[in-house]
Amino acid sequence: MMDAIALSALRHYAFCPRQCALIHNEQLWAENFLTAQGRILHERVDSGVPETRKGIRYERGVAVSSQALGLIGKLDLLEVNTVSDALKPVEYKRGRKKADDSDSVQLCAQALCLEEMCGVKIDEGVIWYGQTRRRESVLLSQRLRDTTRAIIADVRTMLESGHTPAPVYGKHCKACSLIDACQPQEIANDHSQAYVAALFNIE
Amino acid sequence: MRKLQNTLYITRQGCYLHKERETLVVECERKKLIQLPVHAIANIFCFGNVLVSPYLLGFCGENQVNLAFYSEYGKFLGRLQGRQSGNVLLRRAQYRISAEAPLDIARNIIAAKIQSARRVLQRRQRNHGAHEDVTIAIRQLNASLKKLQSADHIDQVRGIEGDAAAQYFAVFRYLLTDKTRQQFDFNGRNRRPPRDPINAMLSLLYSIVGKEISGALQGVGLDPQVGFLHADRPGRDSLAQDILEEFRAWWIDRMVISMLNRGQFADKDFIYAASGAVELKDDSRKALFQALQMRKQEKIQHPYLEEEVEIGLLPHIQAQLLARHLRGDLACYPPFLMR
Numbered sequence: 001m002m003d004a005i006a007l008s009a010l011r012h013y014a015f016c017p018r019q020c021a022l023i024h025n026e027q028l029w030a031e032n033f034l035t036a037q038g039r040i041l042h043e044r045v046d047s048g049v050p051e052t053r054k055g056i057r058y059e060r061g062v063a064v065s066s067q068a069l070g071l072i073g074k075l076d077l078l079e080v081n082t083v084s085d086a087l088k089p090v091e092y093k094r095g096r097k098k099a100d101d102s103d104s105v106q107l108c109a110q111a112l113c114l115e116e117m118c119g120v121k122i123d124e125g126v127i128w129y130g131q132t133r134r135r136e137s138v139l140l141s142q143r144l145r146d147t148t149r150a151i152i153a154d155v156r157t158m159l160e161s162g163h164t165p166a167p168v169y170g171k172h173c174k175a176c177s178l179i180d181a182c183q184p185q186e187i188a189n190d191h192s193q194a195y196v197a198a199l200f201n202i203e
Numbered sequence: 204m205r206k207l208q209n210t211l212y213i214t215r216q217g218c219y220l221h222k223e224r225e226t227l228v229v230e231c232e233r234k235k236l237i238q239l240p241v242h243a244i245a246n247i248f249c250f251g252n253v254l255v256s257p258y259l260l261g262f263c264g265e266n267q268v269n270l271a272f273y274s275e276y277g278k279f280l281g282r283l284q285g286r287q288s289g290n291v292l293l294r295r296a297q298y299r300i301s302a303e304a305p306l307d308i309a310r311n312i313i314a315a316k317i318q319s320a321r322r323v324l325q326r327r328q329r330n331h332g333a334h335e336d337v338t339i340a341i342r343q344l345n346a347s348l349k350k351l352q353s354a355d356h357i358d359q360v361r362g363i364e365g366d367a368a369a370q371y372f373a374v375f376r377y378l379l380t381d382k383t384r385q386q387f388d389f390n391g392r393n394r395r396p397p398r399d400p401i402n403a404m405l406s407l408l409y410s411i412v413g414k415e416i417s418g419a420l421q422g423v424g425l426d427p428q429v430g431f432l433h434a435d436r437p438g439r440d441s442l443a444q445d446i447l448e449e450f451r452a453w454w455i456d457r458m459v460i461s462m463l464n465r466g467q468f469a470d471k472d473f474i475y476a477a478s479g480a481v482e483l484k485d486d487s488r489k490a491l492f493q494a495l496q497m498r499k500q501e502k503i504q505h506p507y508l509e510e511e512v513e514i515g516l517l518p519h520i521q522a523q524l525l526a527r528h529l530r531g532d533l534a535c536y537p538p539f540l541m542r
Binding site: 025026027028162163164166181183186187190192193195196199200202 | 290292293311314315318345348349351352424506507508523527528530531532533534535536537538540
């Protein structure tokens with residue numbers, strides 16, 4: 001069986017492939033304001049026993065996996081319709097809705113795990129955005145499913161190679177808690193050869 | 204850049220260290236001596252009869268706090284190793300390069316070491332006028348550097364390193380002022396046990412900084428025991444010893460020399476055993492650690508990063524640079540050499 005990839009790796013990969021390799025291969029982790037806020041949000045979301053309100057059972061911190069895709073992870077929230085037994089994964093994000101579909105890809109991967117585990121078809125999921133306090137429904141279209149499978153394959157290829165990609169310094173680096181360990185600017189500006197040559201100078 | 208955290212040196216006998224919520228408490232005879240936030244601590248070095256609670260051990264293991272034990276007189280006994288951190292792929296690269304191609308890293312480190320020793324001697328010549336023996340030693344170090352540049356085997360690097368160290372320590376005594384030399388003389392490096400006060404001070408500081416380097420290496424996921432210059436030997440932190448080479452002359456030797464020249468240590472600060480072994484007395488060891496702590500807080504411009512950093516962070520920075528080189532991010536390993 002192939003090694004399982006954490007669902008969170010997909011989000012990390014979408015943010016920055018190097019960040020994904022640093023966290024999941026090199027086992028680096030550091031906390032900053034943003035990750036702490038996210039962690040606290042999730043501590044709140046993940047706690048609590050299942051409860052049923054208005055015909056929907058809410059299960060929190062549900063562990064899922066997929067043998068076929070080699071995925072493992074946790075859902076923030078799973079909504080189960082007590083009448084139709086329909087499943088709806090819910091993902092909590094501390095920020096706001098982004099222009100790209102990285103959040104939807106993560107949600108879709110969760111749905112693919114659920115479909116495999118429960119043998120059902122899931123039509124839609126929900127992303128809850130902390131900053132705008134809005135629930136956004138996400139339709140799990142064939143296009144989104146294809147994109148998700150392609151990204152899972154990319155992440156797997158990268159992680160199995162054991163190779164950490166070079167950094168691409170950009171605006172997103174400021175929000176990254178691993179900036180001290182990654183040091184994107186230092187590596188982009190590799191002057192180690194000149195530095196080492198100068199060690200032998202006798203002036 | 205990472206924050207510089209505190210190092211605690213516990214030298215008082217009979218101390219008990221424990222964790223009380225998010226603080227560390229040092230107790231002696233049931234009296235609280237000090238209480239600090241645990242998250243502000245990077246190293247705890249215990250000397251002699253010091254007790255550490257299981258909860259504090261657990262905290263150190265989980266949070267990469269470097270905890271080491273010494274005998275009352277500064278002999279290293281052991282170190283707590285927490286959960287193996289970091290990337291097994293990085294360690295594999297370290298082992299592979301250490302076994303198959305250690306030459307470049309070892310040569311760079313020794314170039315920095317010789318260059319740094321040379322600069323310490325040159326500085327002496329500038330400040331106190333030229334001494335003929337020192338001038339000759341500088342010339343010999345220049346020749347060593349030249350030879351090193353074309354060295355193509357690790358044993359050659361080790362040989363050059365040995366010669367250079369001998370040349371440097373042969374004139375080390377001239378770094379002391381005439382007045383200091385009347386009280387403390389230095390006739391070459393000796394250890395296990397050190398047989399004069401200067402060797403005692405050097406040995407203790409090399410050991411302490413060496414253990415800090417071990418902790419820093421482990422913190423970035425490297426194995427402190429597998430080095431490039433120093434061959435594997437059970438129980439020896441060979442990689443930490445490699446990195447220590449970069450700091451000896453500039454950081455530790457200069458610190459000892461200037462403290463002696465300023466008259467901060469006197470004969471009464473040492474214990475002379477009948478065997479010839481020399482140790483620091485309790486209070487003087489404490490004074491030495493205090494001086495080291497102060498020095499660690501001083502800021503310098505890091506020669507490679509070109510960024511202002513505290514001296515105490517240098518072990519961590521060099522560990523990180525080495526990891527980056529082994530990982531393939533940097534073409535060469537840039538050892539520390541102060542401009």
